Every structure is written in structure tokens, then in C-alpha cells.
Amino acid sequence: MKAFWLLVTAVILAAALMGAIFLLTEDWRAQFIGFSALAAGSGWAGAWRWWQQNKRKRNLRQGLIGRLAEVQRGILQDQRGEVLVDGVLWVAAAPKSRRDLLRGEQVKITGVDGVVLLVEPLAEKNSPALSAGEGDLKRL
Numbered sequence: 001m002k003a004f005w006l007l008v009t010a011v012i013l014a015a016a017l018m019g020a021i022f023l024l025t026e027d028w029r030a031q032f033i034g035f036s037a038l039a040a041g042s043g044w045a046g047a048w049r050w051w052q053q054n055k056r057k058r059n060l061r062q063g064l065i066g067r068l069a070e071v072q073r074g075i076l077q078d079q080r081g082e083v084l085v086d087g088v089l090w091v092a093a094a095p096k097s098r099r100d101l102l103r104g105e106q107v108k109i110t111g112v113d114g115v116v117l118l119v120e121p122l123a124e125k126n127s128p129a130l131s132a133g134e135g136d137l138k139r140l
Helices: 002-024 028-062 134-139
Strands: 068-073 080-085 088-093 106-113 116-121
Touching (some): 080 106
Antiparallel strands (some): 106 116
């Protein structure tokens, strides 16, 4: 909604400036130059705003790398699921995992691919360290 009102304001300002140019001179070349300058300026401002918003989003996603998340919708091998990070659901994939990641399991965020978080399980199930008893761990 905010973008709509920003657009309305820009159109009103452009119309007012073009009206002022028309009142000052009836030369079509001055009107053309004024319109071109307004169009180029608004195009540049819009592109700059879009770039800044995307830069913030990229920085936010990059800042998640190394953090822990909880699987909310199971991540099957070669498919996507969802993870919860700070109360926000993110689409996630586990390309390096050799098993399915189930709901409630803790994972570590290892990378970002567009808007998809890349995750790995904290520890592989059925590994000797997890299935071994306390006495077995001392020998490892």
C-alpha cells in the first residue's frame, strides 16, 4: 500500500512540474527535456530503491549462515522442506544430507541459494558416536 501512495505522489509531482514548464514556455523542446529529466530521475530513484531493498534481504539471508534451526516440515532427500529460525519459517533444502530430516530435528544453516536455506543435520543418525555407550565413547 505504501508503494501505491508513493507512486501517486510521484505522478502528481510530475504532472505539477510539467504544468509549470508548460506555463513558462510553450516550446515543445523544453517540455520534452523536462519530461525526459523527470522520467530518467524517477527511473533512477526506483532502481536505487529496489537495489537497496534486495541488498538488505541478501544480507539478512547471509546472516543466517551458521545458526541453528528446527525442521518444521520434513526435508526429504533431493526435496525441500521448511525450517523455523527466530519464529520465521524458511524454505530449506539439505543437498549434502544422506537421509531425510524429520520434523523437530535440529539443523545447522550452511548456505543460501536464492531464498532457499541450505541446511545439514547436527549429527548423522546411526553414527558410531551417537549409538555408542559411554564406555565406547572413551575408546573413540
